Amino acid sequence: MPETSAQQAHVHAPPEGFLRKYVFSLDHKVIGKQYFALALVAVFTGMFLSWLMRIHLVWPNAKIPGLELMSKVGAPGGIMTPEYYLSLLTMHGTLMIFFVLTNAPFAAFGNYFLPIQIGAEDMAFPRFNMMSFWTTFVAWVVLMLAFVIPDGPPIAGWTEYTPLSAIGRDAGPGMAWGASLWGISIAIFCIGSLLGALNFIATTLDLRAKGMTLMRMPLCTWAWFITSCIALLAFAVLLPACILLILDRHAGTSFFIPGGLVASDRLQPHSGGSPLLWQHLFWFFGHPEVYIAILPSMGIVSHVLVNSMRKPLLSSKVVIYSMMSIGFLSYMVWGHHMFLSGMNPLSGLAFSFPTLTITIPATILTLIWLGSLYGSNLQINSASLFALGFISMFVAGGVSGFFLAQPSIDIYLHATYFVVGHFHLVMGVASLFGVFAGTYFWFPKMTGRFMNEGLGKLHFWITFVGAYCIFMPFHYLGLVGNVRRYQSFVDDYMAPYLGLHKFITFAALITGAGQMIFLFNLIYSRFKGKLAPDNPWNGTTLEWSVPSPPPWNNFGGKHPIVYHDPFLYGVKGAKGDFIMQDSPEPEPSSGD
Amino acid sequence: MASTTITAVAPDSTNAPQAKTAKGVLVRTRSSQSGIWVGIFAITMSFAALTSALIVREGTSDWAHLALPPVLYLNTLLLLASSGTFELSRLRLEANSGDSERGRRSGMLWLAATLGLGVAFCAGQYLAWENLRAQGVYLATNPNSSFFYVLTFLHVVHVTGGIAALLYLMGKLGWGRKQARRSTFDNTAIYWHFMGALWVYLLLLCVIKL
Numbered sequence: 001m002p003e004t005s006a007q008q009a010h011v012h013a014p015p016e017g018f019l020r021k022y023v024f025s026l027d028h029k030v031i032g033k034q035y036f037a038l039a040l041v042a043v044f045t046g047m048f049l050s051w052l053m054r055i056h057l058v059w060p061n062a063k064i065p066g067l068e069l070m071s072k073v074g075a076p077g078g079i080m081t082p083e084y085y086l087s088l089l090t091m092h093g094t095l096m097i098f099f100v101l102t103n104a105p106f107a108a109f110g111n112y113f114l115p116i117q118i119g120a121e122d123m124a125f126p127r128f129n130m131m132s133f134w135t136t137f138v139a140w141v142v143l144m145l146a147f148v149i150p151d152g153p154p155i156a157g158w159t160e161y162t163p164l165s166a167i168g169r170d171a172g173p174g175m176a177w178g179a180s181l182w183g184i185s186i187a188i189f190c191i192g193s194l195l196g197a198l199n200f201i202a203t204t205l206d207l208r209a210k211g212m213t214l215m216r217m218p219l220c221t222w223a224w225f226i227t228s229c230i231a232l233l234a235f236a237v238l239l240p241a242c243i244l245l246i247l248d249r250h251a252g253t254s255f256f257i258p259g260g261l262v263a264s265d266r267l268q269p270h271s272g273g274s275p276l277l278w279q280h281l282f283w284f285f286g287h288p289e290v291y292i293a294i295l296p297s298m299g300i301v302s303h304v305l306v307n308s309m310r311k312p313l314l315s316s317k318v319v320i321y322s323m324m325s326i327g328f329l330s331y332m333v334w335g336h337h338m339f340l341s342g343m344n345p346l347s348g349l350a351f352s353f354p355t356l357t358i359t360i361p362a363t364i365l366t367l368i369w370l371g372s373l374y375g376s377n378l379q380i381n382s383a384s385l386f387a388l389g390f391i392s393m394f395v396a397g398g399v400s401g402f403f404l405a406q407p408s409i410d411i412y413l414h415a416t417y418f419v420v421g422h423f424h425l426v427m428g429v430a431s432l433f434g435v436f437a438g439t440y441f442w443f444p445k446m447t448g449r450f451m452n453e454g455l456g457k458l459h460f461w462i463t464f465v466g467a468y469c470i471f472m473p474f475h476y477l478g479l480v481g482n483v484r485r486y487q488s489f490v491d492d493y494m495a496p497y498l499g500l501h502k503f504i505t506f507a508a509l510i511t512g513a514g515q516m517i518f519l520f521n522l523i524y525s526r527f528k529g530k531l532a533p534d535n536p537w538n539g540t541t542l543e544w545s546v547p548s549p550p551p552w553n554n555f556g557g558k559h560p561i562v563y564h565d566p567f568l569y570g571v572k573g574a575k576g577d578f579i580m581q582d583s584p585e586p587e588p589s590s591g592d
Numbered sequence: 593m594a595s596t597t598i599t600a601v602a603p604d605s606t607n608a609p610q611a612k613t614a615k616g617v618l619v620r621t622r623s624s625q626s627g628i629w630v631g632i633f634a635i636t637m638s639f640a641a642l643t644s645a646l647i648v649r650e651g652t653s654d655w656a657h658l659a660l661p662p663v664l665y666l667n668t669l670l671l672l673a674s675s676g677t678f679e680l681s682r683l684r685l686e687a688n689s690g691d692s693e694r695g696r697r698s699g700m701l702w703l704a705a706t707l708g709l710g711v712a713f714c715a716g717q718y719l720a721w722e723n724l725r726a727q728g729v730y731l732a733t734n735p736n737s738s739f740f741y742v743l744t745f746l747h748v749v750h751v752t753g754g755i756a757a758l759l760y761l762m763g764k765l766g767w768g769r770k771q772a773r774r775s776t777f778d779n780t781a782i783y784w785h786f787m788g789a790l791w792v793y794l795l796l797l798c799v800i801k802l
Contacts, residue, residue, distance in 0.1 A: 124627060194634055202627040232630065236637035240746075244645065247742070252732035255649065272654035272735055277645055284641070 012126050014552050026126035027552055031133045032112030035103050038140060042099035047512050049092040054505040056080045060488040074152045083173045085487035086155035093158030098189055099140055104435045105296035107196055110224040116543045117221045119209025119560040121553045124202035128195045135192030143185035146178045154179035162256035162278040166248040170263040183246045190239035193231055200228035211562030218541045218566045222320050223299020226327045230288045238285035279341055283334035290427050291330040295323060297434020301387045304437045305369060307539050308384035309376035310577055312567035314368050322361035329358040339407045340414045348407040355405040366395055382456025386437035389464050390430050397425025400475055418478025421471045429467045444536045448548040449529030455521040459514060466511025470504050540580050541566045617685050617696045618774045628779040632786050635750060646739050646801060658736040658802040661723035667716035668795055674709035675788045677702050678781050696770060703762050710755050717748050736802045743794050751787050
């Protein structure tokens with residue numbers, strides 16, 4: 001393994017001045033924290049929107065105090081209009097998927113820990129890294145402007161299906177400037193994500209310390225690396241798609257708008273476009289995007305579990321190859337979002353096979369996690385609880401995917417609450433559990449203090465039970481025919497299920513309130529938490545070899561040398577029960 | 593795609609990349625090209641998405657035929673020639689081991705020629721658009737013109753990025769220490785040649801499909 005002489009080429013000067021230290025920082029750790037803070041704001045905004053949605057579903061004519069301040073048009077006198085429900089739904093999905101699930105597990109923790117875990121002083125391109133965060137921040141500001149403009153946010157859903165998303169105000173409230181702001185925001189987000197992904201890949205390939213072979217990288221580093229490869233290709237497709245959508249909306253082109261379309265009693269002045277083209281382009285991005293959301297959390301959970309179990313996983317190589325397979329296969333399944341779009345049924349079959357195939361590496365991962373737990377000396381703490389909770393949520397949400405993967409069943413289940421339950425559990429909640437696990441695990445490293453364990457465990461149980469109370473009933477509702485994206489349920493057949501919706505709403509409000517415990521714990525512990533040593537969890541990976549928090553150049557100007565893989569836990573004969581990656585201490589021989 | 597400027601060197605570094613003592617204009621550090629190839633891959637993917645959009649859109653009834661402005665072919669020659677001048681500058685910068693200043697000046701001239709040809713290409717593309725507009729063919733006139741304008745405009749945007757990188761490289765070679773890292777030169781060159789290759793592909797796509 002040749003010495004990476006390129007390493008010192010990426011050192012930047014120690015930061016000086018407030019702006020360089022805390023605002024326009026080149027330090028990957030500060031940038032990681034900035035992404036985390038943005039994700040935190042986005043997740044609480046998205047959760048607040050979901051509360052409003054849940055309240056409206058159950059009490060459609062309720063006057064919600066203060067809602068008219070959000071939008072006079074959307075909630076006159078505090079009573080939400082049906083269209084505004086769709087606006088909130090759109091913004092909830094957009095915020096959560098882009099600004100939370102892409103930012104938190106990948107951009108936030110990846111930026112903070114990937115360079116340290118591979119023994120580098122910073123990312124390959126620190127300036128690009130800073131640009132990628134601030135680009136993402138600008139994207140968020142542009143999106144949030146949709147709340148402020150008089151017509152409000154778009155109503156087309158986070159998928160912004162054409163042709164209705166391309167024709168402007170005739171498609172409904174919020175579809176004039178609201179939808180344009182969405183398109184511009186997401187296009188800017190794509191650029192930020194592309195810069196970030198490029199940085200992750202170049203850093204992982206070029207800046208590994210001496211002795212840090214690819215197979216010696218921690219599993220979460222592998223997850224970030226594979227995710228960044230997926231992200232590079234996915235966002236590179238969404239960006240031109242958004243550009244074409246913006247042109248259809250503002251430049252009179254007809255990429256997505258067919259001829260003869262009448263909306264709001266007006267014949268639209270376009271012809272020849274293909275609405276299905278948008279779906280293909282969007283979902284070619286959209287399906288890899290959900291793996292961008294889940295893979296980093298899989299890596300974090302693997303990393304936390306190995307540490308908490310004090311033993312390696314059954315086969316870390318298989319875990320790596322499974323994650324690679326998931327990444328590869330994710331590009332072949334996009335059409336399973338389009339089984340009912342009118343495309344050729346044979347295409348449906350062609351997409352169904354790889355969709356079912358992708359369950360194989362996902363199942364292998366789950367079996368490895370569960371199999372490794374058997375016979376382990378699992379330390380129970382907030383981080384490991386959330387790691388276990390991830391497995392539970394991933395399985396619970398994942399099994400419904402077997403049904404949705406089959407076109408014949410999807411004919412019934414498409415656009416019902418069954419799908420909503422599936423993706424919330426398998427992607428939303430599971431990924432967030434990975435983020436929580438990572439937060440509790442790495443908080444001592446980032447701040448030098450522990451988070452409160454009691455509050456952490458309380459947070460876990462409220463979230464775990466609450467998430468199941470909210471999303472498990474969604475599967476049942478979908479099976480009885482509850483259509484999604486409806487702002488209220490007026491059909492007679494839905495009457496028996498309104499009580500269940502009430503239960504879900506109460507569960508959502510209580511679970512959401514439980515997240516305030518996490519927020520309080522985060523802020524309180526930052527200043528008053530119990531002081532933590534540099535290696536509080538007796539970890540083997542390089543982040544535990546540096547001070548807490550790490551200095552601006554991570555390793556104090558030294559270049560670590562790696563001697564071992566990151567799984568040397570439960571080692572008999574070693575000091576403690578583990579050997580750190582950069583310890584020259586040889587592995588005790590296993591001789592008999 | 594430009595490399596990060598070194599402002600500090602790790603104290604125990606044994607492989608100091610710059611050079612108070614290095615000879616020559618292009619400092620011989622180990623060149624890392626991962627970043628530029630990753631970037632090229634992403635750009636390729638974007639244009640692949642646009643190509644697939646074109647193929648889907650081609651199947652509709654309002655697909656017309658677009659007469660391509662002849663200036664495009666001259667622009668192609670300009671861009672390909674600029675790749676040639678870029679490589680000539682590399683030869684000049686690497687040669688003249690006894691007189692690196694002469695090599696630097698000569699290399700700078702060829703880089704300036706590259707810059708001029710690149711700017712001329714962009715101007716020529718603008719002329720092509722003007723040519724179409726004079727015939728009443730605008731962005732939204734028909735799907736063929738829409739794709740033509742989108743593809744050529746996005747390509748020019750990326751070429752402009754290459755021009756910015758070229759200006760940065762020339763700044764490094766022309767001022768201050770009058771040295772540039774080899775990786776800066778190599779990566780800029782790779783990106784520049786990619787712009788030429790991408791343009792040839794786009795031109796063929798326009799000729800065959802539009």
